[in-house]
Amino acid sequence: MRRILIVEDEETGKQLLERFMNPYGDVDSVEDGEKAVAAFESAWKDASPYQLILLDIMIPKMDGQEVLRWIRNYEREQGIAPMQRAKIVMTTALDDPSNIMESFYNGGADSYVVKPIELEKLQQELQNLGF
Numbered sequence: 001m002r003r004i005l006i007v008e009d010e011e012t013g014k015q016l017l018e019r020f021m022n023p024y025g026d027v028d029s030v031e032d033g034e035k036a037v038a039a040f041e042s043a044w045k046d047a048s049p050y051q052l053i054l055l056d057i058m059i060p061k062m063d064g065q066e067v068l069r070w071i072r073n074y075e076r077e078q079g080i081a082p083m084q085r086a087k088i089v090m091t092t093a094l095d096d097p098s099n100i101m102e103s104f105y106n107g108g109a110d111s112y113v114v115k116p117i118e119l120e121k122l123q124q125e126l127q128n129l130g131f
């Protein structure tokens, strides 16, 4: 079973994503950056890593950019093969080019969707990533 992590601090948006992602795999969700990195790390320690992470940029404790960098750094340090690395889709309420550019060019995100999320657009992005 594919594992999916949703990181979203807004309850309504989180529930929407949970329902939408449910058919794609085994879905967990957390609402802040610290819980996100803890969930990511413990999944690897249990040898059942997340294949897909939907990562909100504006979240408490560590923002999405920090979480993204933390995850990519962890994968590098652990020597995780590129094919086994999590696909990370950034989600942002801001139509915020600088955050999006930062995620892509420096952070190693695979994709992004702008909120409010259009499910068709998300579905298309997931398909592009092989889900």
Ligand SMILES: [Mg+2]
Residues within 6 Å of the ligand: 008, 009, 010, 056, 057, 058, 059
């Ligand atoms: Mg948010």
